[in-house]
Amino acid sequence: MSEGPPFCELKEAERMEALGIVSEAQELSQSLADRRSTMIDSNPPFFAAYGSLFRSRPAAGNHEAEAVEECDLPIVDLSRLSDELQAEQCKREIVTAASAWGFFQIVNHGIPNGVLDRLRAEQVRAFRQPFKKKADEKFLGFLGDSYRWGAPTATSLKQLSWLEAYHIPLSSATHPATTSTCRCVIEELSSAMSRLADRLMGILAEGLGSDGSYIKDNCKRNTCYLRLNRYPPCPVAGEVFGLVPHTDSDFLTVLCQDDVIGLQLKKGGRWIAVRPNPGTLIINVGDLFQAWSNGLYKSVEHRVMSNPRLERFSVAYFVCPSKETMIESSARPAIYRKFSFGEYRQQVQQDVTLLGYKVGLTRFLASCSLKKLQILDLGHCKKLRKLPAQIHKLVNLKILRLAYCTQLERLVNLLVLEIEGCPRLQSLHDSFSDMENLTELKMMRCDSLTGMPRGVGKLSDLQKVAGWAAVDGHGSATFQYLQTLINLEELRLQNLKSMSDPEDDPTAKLHETVDDDVEMAFLLLQILEGLRPNPTLEKLEISCATTTLSL
Ligand SMILES: O=C(O)CCC(=O)C(=O)O
Numbered sequence: 001m002s003e004g005p006p007f008c009e010l011k012e013a014e015r016m017e018a019l020g021i022v023s024e025a026q027e028l029s030q031s032l033a034d035r036r037s038t039m040i041d042s043n044p045p046f047f048a049a050y051g052s053l054f055r056s057r058p059a060a061g062n063h064e065a066e067a068v069e070e071c072d073l074p075i076v077d078l079s080r081l082s083d084e085l086q087a088e089q090c091k092r093e094i095v096t097a098a099s100a101w102g103f104f105q106i107v108n109h110g111i112p113n114g115v116l117d118r119l120r121a122e123q124v125r126a127f128r129q130p131f132k133k134k135a136d137e138k139f140l141g142f143l144g145d146s147y148r149w150g151a152p153t154a155t156s157l158k159q160l161s162w163l164e165a166y167h168i169p170l171s172s173a174t175h176p177a178t179t180s181t182c183r184c185v186i187e188e189l190s191s192a193m194s195r196l197a198d199r200l201m202g203i204l205a206e207g208l209g210s211d212g213s214y215i216k217d218n219c220k221r222n223t224c225y226l227r228l229n230r231y232p233p234c235p236v237a238g239e240v241f242g243l244v245p246h247t248d249s250d251f252l253t254v255l256c257q258d259d260v261i262g263l264q265l266k267k268g269g270r271w272i273a274v275r276p277n278p279g280t281l282i283i284n285v286g287d288l289f290q291a292w293s294n295g296l297y298k299s300v301e302h303r304v305m306s307n308p309r310l311e312r313f314s315v316a317y318f319v320c321p322s323k324e325t326m327i328e329s330s331a332r333p334a335i336y337r338k339f340s341f342g343e344y345r346q347q348v349q350q351d352v353t354l355l356g357y358k359v360g361l362t363r364f365l366a367s368c369s370l371k372k373l374q375i376l377d378l379g380h381c382k383k384l385r386k387l388p389a390q391i392h393k394l395v396n397l398k399i400l401r402l403a404y405c406t407q408l409e410r411l412v413n414l415l416v417l418e419i420e421g422c423p424r425l426q427s428l429h430d431s432f433s434d435m436e437n438l439t440e441l442k443m444m445r446c447d448s449l450t451g452m453p454r455g456v457g458k459l460s461d462l463q464k465v466a467g468w469a470a471v472d473g474h475g476s477a478t479f480q481y482l483q484t485l486i487n488l489e490e491l492r493l494q495n496l497k498s499m500s501d502p503e504d505d506p507t508a509k510l511h512e513t514v515d516d517d518v519e520m521a522f523l524l525l526q527i528l529e530g531l532r533p534n535p536t537l538e539k540l541e542i543s544c545a546t547t548t549l550s551l
C-alpha cells in the first residue's frame with residue numbers, strides 16, 4: 001500500500017483486491033460492468049470502513065462450513081380465532097409455539113397484502129438511493145438517525161453485520177409531517193402491525209393467566225419501532241453475517257421477510273435455517289416477554305446469513321414499552337430481577353460497545369433464584385480468572401470446583417473446594433483461612449503453588465487434603481500446618497520435586513532424582529516424621545515426579 005492511490009480512494013472492488021479478496025473482487029467488477037447499475041453506488045462502503053477488520057482476519061475459519069438444516073416454523077392460521085369452536089385450539093398453538101420455539105409463522109393475519117407490497121416497493125426505492133444521500137439526509141422527517149449500516153463497534157469480522165437499515169421510531173413526535181407515499185404506507189402498516197401485535201400479545205398474556213392490560217397499557221404504538229432491512233449481496237458471505245446472532249430486546253417482533261433464505265434460529269443448541277414462506281409473517285418472542293413470562297416464552301437467538309449473490313429485504317415491527325416501564329416477572333420465584341426498559345437498553349448498549357456483543361437477560365438474573373445452589377462446577381470455564389462478586393449471594397454453596405481461576409473469594413459456608421489444573425495460581429489469599437467449614441481441600445496440578453496456604457492449620461474440620469506439596473525452603477512449615485488438622489483422614493501430596501538445601505529443612509529430603517523404591521521408602525519415613533500425622537489419618541498418598549507411594 002505504499003504506492004498507488006491511498007486506500008480510501010479506491011473503489012470497493014479495488015479495495016477488496018487490496019485486502020486480498022481477489023477472486024470475489026473480480027466477480028464484483030464483472031457484475032458491475034455487466035449491470036452498470038446504480039445499485040452498487042447505493043451500497044454502503046463496507047470495505048472502506050471495515051478494511052482493518054479484513055486485514056486482520058484469520059487465514060482460515062469461517063461459518064460457511066457449518067451445515068445447517070432447513071425447517072418450517074410452526075404455522076398458525078389466525079382466521080380460526082373468529083371461529084368459536086376453533087379459537088381456543090388456535091390460542092393454545094400460539095402459546096405452545098412461543099414456549100417451545102419462541103418463533104412461529106402466521107397466516108390470515110389481517111395485514112392486507114397490498115400494504116405489504118406497497119411498503120416493499122417504497123423500501124426498495126429508499127435503499128436504491130445513493131449511499132451518501134441515505135447517510136446524510138433525515139428519512140422522511142422521522143426523528144433520530146434512522147439510517148444505519150454495518151456495526152460501528154465491531155472489532156472483528158464476527159461482529160460485523162452486512163446490512164443497511166432504516167430504524168424508525170414510531171413516536172408521534174416526528175418532524176413536520178411529510179405526506180410522501182412512503183410515509184403514508186409506513187403509517188398504514190404500523191397501525192395494522194400494532195393491532196396484530198396487540199391481539200397476539202393478549203393471547204400470550206392470557207396464557208400466563210394475565211388479562212394483558214399490563215402490555216396494552218405500556219406498549220403503545222408510539223413507543224414501538226419499525227425497521228426496514230436490506231442485506232446487500234456480500235462478496236465475503238462465508239466470513240460475515242448479514243445480521244450477527246442476537247435476541248430482540250422487545251416484547252414481540254412481527255417480521256415480514258422476502259423469499260431469499262437467510263434467517264436462522266437456534267434450537268436445541270443447533271442453528272436451523274427458516275425456509276421462507278410467502279404470504280406468512282414471522283412472530284418472535286423478545287427478551288421482555290421472556291422476562292415477564294418468567295422464562296415460559298423464549299426469546300430465541302437468531303441471525304441472518306449473508307448471501308454472495310442475492311440482496312434480501314425484510315421489515316420488522318418491534319413492540320417496545322416506554323423506557324420508564326418496569327419489567328417484572330409475573331410468576332414466583334422470579335428468575336429475573338425487576339428492571340426498567342431504559343435500564344435494559346442502556347446495559348445492552350454498554351455491553352455491545354465494551355464487549356462487542358449483547359449479554360442480554362442473563363445480566364438481570366435475580367440473585368435469589370440461585371439461593372438453593374449447593375454445587376458449582378466451574379472446572380471447564382477456561383477463561384474464568386476471577387470469581388464474580390455476586391458469588392457471596394450463593395449462601396448455600398457447599399462445593400466449588402475451579403480450574404483456571406486465580407482469584408478466590410472468601411466463601412465461609414463452603415465445605416469442599418477443588419482447584420484442579422490451575423498453573424497460574426501462585427497463592428491463596430490469607431482470608432482463605434476464614435473458610436472454617438471446609439472439610440475437603442483439593443488442589444491438584446497447580447504447579448505454581450509453592451506451599452500450603454497460610455492458615456490452613458486453622459481449618460480444623462478438614463478431613464481430606466490433596467495437592468500442592470512442591471517442597472521449597474518452607475517445606476517444613478508446610479508440613480507443620482498439617483499437624484494441627486486433628487480430623488485429617490486422607491492426605492495426598494503431589495508434585496514433591498523441588499527442594500532447597502536439605503540442611504535447612506530436615507523434613508524436605510526428597511530429591512527429584514529419587515526413582516528408586518528403597519530410597520523412596522526411606523525418605524518417606526523421614527517425611528512422615530516431619531509430618532507427625534495425626535492418628536486420625538487413614539490414607540496417605542505421596543507422589544513425586546517419578547514415583548507414587550500409597551500407604
Ligand atoms: O431480516 C430478518 O429476517 C431478521 C431481522 C432481525 O432479526 C432484526 O431486525 O432484529
Ligand SMILES: [Fe+2]
Nearest residue numbers: 246247248302
Ligand atoms: Fe432480530
